[in-house]
Amino acid sequence: MAGKPKRTKAQVLEAIRGSKGLRTVILARLGVSSYDTLRSYLERWPETREALEREEEKLLDDAEWQLFEQARAGNLSAIMYLLNNKGKKRGYSWNGKDNQQAGEKNENSGVLKTPGLMDEEQWETLAQK
Secondary structure (H helix, E strand, C coil): CCCCCCCCHHHHHHHHCCCCCCHHHHHHHHCCCCHHHHHHHHHHCHHHHHHHHHHHHHHHHHHHHHHHHHHHCCCHHHHHHHHHHHCHHHCCEECCHHHHHCCCCCCCCCCEECCCCCCHHHHHHHHHC
C-alpha cells in the first residue's frame, strides 16, 4: 500500500473491537477485501496488533468457558479433554505420555490414567478382562 493509509488507526481499532480476532469480520467492517491491506495496518500501528491479540484471547476465553460448562454438565469428552490437558500437573494423562517423556515406561494404550483410583495391579487386572 503506497502513501497515506485509506483508513485511520481509530477506524481500524474500531473494526477490531468485538471481532474476536476474525479477520474476515475486520475486513468487512473496514470495507476492504485484501488481507494484505489489513496486514499493512497491523504493521503500521502497534496498537492495532495489540488490539487484535486481545480479541483473539477473548475468542479463546469464550471457547474455554464453553468447554468448562460442558464438563460441568457431565460431558465425558469435555471432562477427559480437560483432565488430559489441564490436569497433567495432577497426574492425569493419556497413556502416561508425559511420564514416558520423563523416562518411565507405560505399556497401556487408550487409557486416561487417573491418579488414586486404582493401583497398577488393579489396572492390569481390569485391562485383561
